[in-house]
Amino acid sequence: MxxxxxxxxxxLKKAEPRLSLGWLFLAVMLPDVVLWLFVLAGVESVRIPADYATRHYLAFVFPYSHGLVAVIGWSVLAYLAGKMTHGVHAGGVLALGVFSHFVLDWLVHPPELPLAGEHTLMVGLGLWDRLPLALLLEAGLLAGGAWLYYRSTRGEGFGARYGLGIFLGLLAAFVIGGQLFAPPPPSVAQLAGSSLGFLALTFALAAWLDCRRRTPGV
Ligand SMILES: [Zn+2]
Structure with missing residues (x-):
């Protein structure tokens, strides 16, 4: 996802307007950032299944980035980082963002999310097997989040008003189109590198577009 x-x-911007959208996006995507770094380091692995062209999703061994216990650990780290920089409330919001990653991934991944280490119980509802439904859920979450974000922030001028909306629309088209139609990635290392680059660009653009809007009363 x-x-x-x-x-x-x-x-979550509505819950903690002082946090930049760049940091909030990093929090909700933190397990994926850790995954791709660990894949490059050889600690976790991703397999491109032979039937990728029909299944449209990859297979993962990722206990340290996506296991339940690991995600709780990453959430605690995010809490501490938020608490040190913006106080207890911001820490709680960042931790919630990180933990939400496990819940949403649990909905879409097949049973490959371990509760603790590599050889513990694997969970996952496997909504990716009904890909149109999974993508509809993703698009709905994005639209709902964007609606809340736009309701709680204000911006004047074309860029501030529509910049983030245009960016999110393009991102949604790219991601949904990519999952439905893209050919199998050429190699896992290339996939990890390009994913990290794509994530960094997303965080930076979100932070930049977010600082053009303000939250009334903050
Ligand atoms: Zn993930």
Whole structure:
């Protein structure tokens, strides 16, 4: 899942307007950032299944980035980072953002999310097997989050008013189109590198577009 997580990040802006959308997006995507770094380091692995062209999703071994216990650990780290920089409430919001990643991934992944280590119980509802439904859920989460974000912030001028909406629309089209029609990635290392670059660009653009809007009373 990708844009669905961003929907949660957008919604959390309403809960903690002092946090930049760039940080909120980093929080909700943190397990994926850790995953791709761990894949490059050889600690976790991703497999491109032979039937990728029909299944449209990858297979993961990712206990340290996506296991339940690990995600709780990453949430605690996010809490501490938020608390140190913006106080207890912001810490709680960032932790909630990180933990939401596990819940949403649990909905879409097949049973490959471990509760603790690599050889513990694997969970996942497998909504990706009904891909149109999974993508509809993602798009709905993004739209709902964007609606909450736009309701709680204000911006004047074309860029501030529509910049983020245009960016999110393009991102949704790219991600949904990519999952439905893209050919299998050439290699796992290339996939990890390009995913990290894409995520960094998303965080930076979100932070930049977000600072053009303001929250009344903050
Ligand atoms: Zn994930």
């Amino acid at each position: 990708f844009i669905g997580h961003l929907g949660v990040g957008l919604a």
